[in-house]
Amino acid sequence: MIDIHQILSQITAQEGQLLDTQFLAPCVRGGKVRTRIAGMIYTFQSQQNFEGWAIFKPINDKIAAVVKEPSLSQVAEYLKLLVPIRFQLARVLQGQTWLAYPVNESDTKQRVGFAKPVAVHLVVEGSQFEQVVARWDGNCLWFEEVDRRADPLLSEQLKAALKKLSLPEDIRFKGMTPEMRTVYELVCRNIKDFAPKVRDEQRLQRALKMAGGELHDFSDRTDYWLVEWTSGTGERHSSAIAKNDLTVMSAGICLSGEDSNFDLQSLVGVVENR
DSSP, X not given: OOOHHHHHHXXXXXXXXXXXXXXXXXXXXXXXXXXXXXXXXXXXXXXXXOOEEEEEEESSSSEEEEEEOOOHHHHHHHHHTSEEEEEEEEEEEETTEEEEEESSHHHHHHHHSOOSOEEEEOOOSOOTTOEEEEEEOSSOEEEEEEOTTSOHHHHHHHHHHHHTTOOGGGOOOTTOOHHHHHHHHHHHTTOGGGSHXXXXXXXXXXXXXXXXXXXXXXXXXXXXXXXXXXXXXXXXXXXXXXXXXXXXXXXSSOOTTOGGGOBHHHHXXXXXXX
């Protein structure tokens, strides 16, 4: 027969042990912390609006308060218990949380079963495109350190490309990996100058300028653009241009049915040499 009094005594003892326990844990702003006590996993809301590493002490079974800041060695020992993975930082999501992408997709899949854009928490050093080491606890990723094995020149080349507003598909340099291109794309998605319409406009402008023309306007016609442009001699034209390769679908002038033999760039020269 179950002794209800004994069970109640055990629960009371565990609650007393809970309130007397201090534990180390990482915490994001507005997040929760977890610990295992007497074989039971407890989850607490941080009493303060805290972000970082701390020694916590439960106030009750739902809330824990920050007691003090842990030493670097304590944090290091905690992180050693978790799975290390290398990531490249893309952009800040909020506070000390960054969006990042695995440096090696296949290695990451073997270690944790996935390879996708993820949030890395408590990033206290590092910058955009920098490679870092994070630790996986089965639920979240926690920043450990900047990866000292990484070549800093690679991240600098990505930064330089971003400064020039280079499109992801146009970036090529020695040592670049498919994962780096993915990180660059993640960064571009959050920048207005890389919005699809802006990129389309830049592409048309570049083709026309290389031949001495100038873009005035363009409109989307599903499979092609209707492009309003001016030649170097000042002639205004309206041409239908294919989106995939800028082939001329309709030049807007008589080309004896040979419109498709030209692209937007070569069309400018044809117009000027008529």
